[in-house]
Structure formats: C-alpha cells, structure tokens
Amino acid sequence: MRFMHIRTRFAPSPTGFIHLGNLRSALYPWAFARHNKGDFILRIEDTDLERSSQEAVDVIIEGMAWLGLDLDEGPIYQMQRIDRYREVVKQMLDSGLAYPCYMSEEELNKLRDQQMANKEKPRYNGLWRPELGKTLPPVPEGVSPVIRFKNPIGGSVIWNDAVKGQIEISNDELDDLVIARPDGTPTYNFCVVVDDLDMNITHVIRGDDHVNNTPRQINIMKALGGVPPIYAHLPTVLNGAGEKMSKRNGAMSVRDYQKAGYLPEAILNYLARLGWSHGDAEVFTKEQFVDWFDLESLGRSPAQHNPEKLLWLNHQYIQNADSSALAAATKPFALEIGIDTESGPDFIQVVSLLKDRANTLIEIAEGAKLFYSPAPSLTLEQIKENIPEAVIPALKDLVEALELAESTKEAYAASFKQILSKHQIKMPALAMPVRYALFATTQTPAIDSVLVVLGKEAAIQRLSKVIH
Numbered sequence: 001m002r003f004m005h006i007r008t009r010f011a012p013s014p015t016g017f018i019h020l021g022n023l024r025s026a027l028y029p030w031a032f033a034r035h036n037k038g039d040f041i042l043r044i045e046d047t048d049l050e051r052s053s054q055e056a057v058d059v060i061i062e063g064m065a066w067l068g069l070d071l072d073e074g075p076i077y078q079m080q081r082i083d084r085y086r087e088v089v090k091q092m093l094d095s096g097l098a099y100p101c102y103m104s105e106e107e108l109n110k111l112r113d114q115q116m117a118n119k120e121k122p123r124y125n126g127l128w129r130p131e132l133g134k135t136l137p138p139v140p141e142g143v144s145p146v147i148r149f150k151n152p153i154g155g156s157v158i159w160n161d162a163v164k165g166q167i168e169i170s171n172d173e174l175d176d177l178v179i180a181r182p183d184g185t186p187t188y189n190f191c192v193v194v195d196d197l198d199m200n201i202t203h204v205i206r207g208d209d210h211v212n213n214t215p216r217q218i219n220i221m222k223a224l225g226g227v228p229p230i231y232a233h234l235p236t237v238l239n240g241a242g243e244k245m246s247k248r249n250g251a252m253s254v255r256d257y258q259k260a261g262y263l264p265e266a267i268l269n270y271l272a273r274l275g276w277s278h279g280d281a282e283v284f285t286k287e288q289f290v291d292w293f294d295l296e297s298l299g300r301s302p303a304q305h306n307p308e309k310l311l312w313l314n315h316q317y318i319q320n321a322d323s324s325a326l327a328a329a330t331k332p333f334a335l336e337i338g339i340d341t342e343s344g345p346d347f348i349q350v351v352s353l354l355k356d357r358a359n360t361l362i363e364i365a366e367g368a369k370l371f372y373s374p375a376p377s378l379t380l381e382q383i384k385e386n387i388p389e390a391v392i393p394a395l396k397d398l399v400e401a402l403e404l405a406e407s408t409k410e411a412y413a414a415s416f417k418q419i420l421s422k423h424q425i426k427m428p429a430l431a432m433p434v435r436y437a438l439f440a441t442t443q444t445p446a447i448d449s450v451l452v453v454l455g456k457e458a459a460i461q462r463l464s465k466v467i468h
C-alpha cells in the first residue's frame with residue numbers, strides 16, 4: 001500500500017436538501033478508514049455562503065451520529081480556514097505558480113462568444129499568463145484581478161480511479177483555473193486541494209459528479225508539491241424510476257427515515273449495499289461491513305434506490321432486535337400516539353410480541369395501542385354482531401378455565417384446546433369473539449400470547465362483560 005496511515009474524509013456542501021443517498025458518500029470513506037484503522041474526517045464545505053445553511057449542517061451531523069459514523073477529526077468548516085487559503089494563494093503568486101488576471105467580465109464574455117462562434121470549446125486564452133519573453137498588457141487602473149493557477153501546458157493528467165479505472169485528461173482541455181476571486185475569496189476547487197493536502201487525505205471517496213474537477217485538483221496539488229490521494233468516484237444513486245434522487249422526486253432525508261420508524265442499523269446496511277457488495281450477503285452487521293469493506297468491490301454502475309428493499313431490511317432488523325433495546329427505540333413513537341407505556345402491560349413484552357410482524361417502529365407502536373387502551377365499551381348491537389349467541393357457553397367455560405390456568409402462554413393455549421374439544425368448535429370460532437370482547441377488533445397477534453401480555457385478570461374482566 002502506498003500510504004502507511006489511511007485518512008479519508010466526507011466533505012459535504014451543506015446546501016439544499018441532504019437525502020439518504022448523500023450520506024452514502026460518508027459511509028464508504030468512514031468504513032474504509034475503520035477497516036484500515038485510519039482516520040475519518042468531516043469537512044463542511046460551506047464557502048458558498050448563499051446556499052449553505054446551518055440546518056443542512058445539522059442534518060448531516062445528526063444523520064452521521066445516528067448511523068454511528070464516528071469522527072476522528074472535525075467537523076472542520078472551510079469558512080474558518082479562509083486565512084489559510086489566502087496564505088496559499090499568496091505563496092503561489094510569490095512562487096510563480098499563479099498569476100493575477102485583469103480580464104474583465106465583458107472581455108471574458110466576448111472571448112467566449114467568439115470561441116463558440118468558431119465552434120471551439122470556451123476557455124480562458126492565457127492573456128495575462130506570464131511567460132518568458134512575453135509582454136503582458138498594461139495593468140488597468142482600479143480593477144481587482146482574479147488569481148489564476150498556471151495549469152501545465154501539454155501532457156496529460158492520469159489517475160487510476162479505484163472505481164472507474166484509469167482516466168486520462170489532456171492538459172489542453174484544462175484552462176488556467178481561477179483560484180481566488182477579485183475580492184480575494186478562494187474558489188471551490190482550490191479549497192478542496194488545500195484541505196486535502198493539509199489534512200493528509202490519502203483516499204478521496206466521493207460522488208462521480210466530481211470526476212471533472214479531479215484533473216484540475218491533481219495539477220494544483222502537484223504544483224504545491226503534494227502527492228495526490230487515491231480517488232474513488234462513486235456512481236450516482238438513482239431513485240426507483242431511474243432519475244437522479246432529489247427532494248422533488250420524493251427522496252427522503254435520514255431524519256425522515258428516523259421519523260418513519262426505521263432503525264439506523266437497517267439504514268446503514270441498506271446504504272452499504274447501495275453500490276457495494278460482498279458476495280451475495282444482504283443482511284450483515286456494521287462490524288461485518290467494516291471488516292469486509294474494500295474499494296475493489298464498489299459497483300461501477302449507478303445504484304438504484306429501492307424503498308421496498310429498505311423496508312424489508314428494516315423488518316429483518318426489527319424482528320431480530322433485542323426486545324428491550326427495541327422497546328426503548330419504540331417508546332418515543334408510542335408516546336407520540338398517546339400511549340403511556342408505564343400504565344399497562346410491560347412494554348418490552350408487548351414489543352416482543354409485535355416485532356415479528358412489524359416493518360417499522362411506528363407499526364409496533366400502532367400495534368401496542370391495543371394493550372394500553374381502556375377496556376372497550378361495547379354496545380349491545382356490537383356484541384350481537386360479533387359474538388354469536390352460540391359461542392357464549394364456550395366463552396363462559398373459557399373464563400372458568402382461565403381462572404384456574406397458570407399465567408403462561410402454554411397454559412392458556414391448553415385452556416383454549418380444552419374448550420374447543422368440549423364444544424366441538426374450531427379455533428377461529430372461539431378466538432375471534434374473544435379478540436373482539438377483549439379489544440373490539442379481531443386483528444391481534446396470537447391469542448395465547450395476547451393473553452399473557454394483557455394479563456389474565458384484565459382478560460377475564462373484559463370477557464365477563466359480554467357473557468352476562
């Protein structure tokens with residue numbers, strides 16, 4: 001390996017809406033750093049003051065914390081490093097790596113129009129670029145220049161992208177990039193280079209919308225005497241319809257998923273598989289993911305967001321979760337729909353009963369309502385409609401049997417069995433009226449388990465109301 005100590009970063013621009021797919025660009029560099037016992041850094045690229053917001057920063061930081069993507073350094077805000085960027089611009093001017101360019105906006109536009117008319121690619125023509133033996137135009141008065149990087153002439157930039165393979169871009173394609181604006185503020189590509197160098201980043205793992213920036217960044221980096229990192233450009237995440245994910249077409253943020261009752265473990269597992277694979281493993285722990293993660297297994301084609309698969313994964317994680325941890329995670333959702341988990345059956349037992357059938361924590365909370373609602377007050381009409389006269393004798397016997405039964409699922413199941421055989425009826429004929437008498441609904445989990453959770457006394461009380 002070229003680098004002894006791996007250092008990766010996630011460098012989001014906190015602009016606009018941060019959707020789930022965006023956080024994949026945090027997950028992979030995090031996993032790569034953890035796999036290699038290296039460092040993972042969060043850098044907030046907030047120099048676009050108009051579009052950056054604290055709200056977006058919060059979504060990113062909270063989302064990462066929720067997924068357990070821990071940091072070794074950061075968050076480092078680019079806006080707090082402006083002096084450093086200015087310092088490097090000055091060094092580059094002093095050493096002839098960069099130069100002031102006084103071409104006005106109008107001149108630039110004119111140049112571009114001419115080039116377009118000649119069917120040439122628009123590019124800066126190097127008018128103010130100092131060369132040996134070249135006389136520069138007279139410096140106009142009262143004009144603040146931009147600072148341009150002296151891009152190498154001739155040759156090409158080649159890098160071996162860990163995802164895309166070898167990429168070669170001719171230097172003739174690249175003009176002299178503006179690194180500082182007339183007011184001295186540094187530009188985007190320049191800040192990235194200074195940061196990646198200063199932070200000793202060894203692997204840049206980011207979205208492939210940055211492929212075009214890479215040759216420019218490599219050139220500046222080399223000019224500054226730095227060793228370019230290894231680049232891995234991740235293909236985009238598309239939504240189910242094959243479009244780029246965005247808020248407009250229904251993308252959700254990590255916070256939205258949290259509110260919808262998803263578990264962070266499920267989201268992490270899902271994101272991990274969105275563009276990376278390890279054989280045919282679909283469900284794996286965070287530890288396994290870190291253990292298995294490598295750049296070689298990153299996908300080369302766009303990944304497609306699949307909400308059904310995410311829901312399925314969430315179900316897997318819910319079903320297999322430790323009930324007490326799951327109960328703790330479900331509690332806020334229960335509170336939200338007015339369930340007081342302290343007044344009623346043991347919430348852990350309730351959750352343990354419901355988890356096999358739930359896809360989200362909201363579904364568990366909804367299911368738990370049954371056990372925390374007061375006994376139903378059924379009208380005569382409702383009783384007549386849902387509890388057939390003919391089953392009343394069986395219900396009476398059931399109450400008697402329950403009174404004697406031990407408070408276990410097995411004992412309750414035995415009581416049911418005994419009544420079924422005595423009255424020669426089938427389970428649904430007895431269980432449905434029982435469910436209705438207990439909860440005013442026939443939709444409940446297995447009746448013997450329900451009795452354990454609700455408690456024998458409450459059950460007998462409710463049943464007694466419909467048989468007298």
Ligand code: GLU
Pocket residue numbers: 010011012013045192205206207210
């Ligand atoms: N700030 C860039 C973005 O949010 C990422 C830059 C990088 O990773 O180099 O797209």
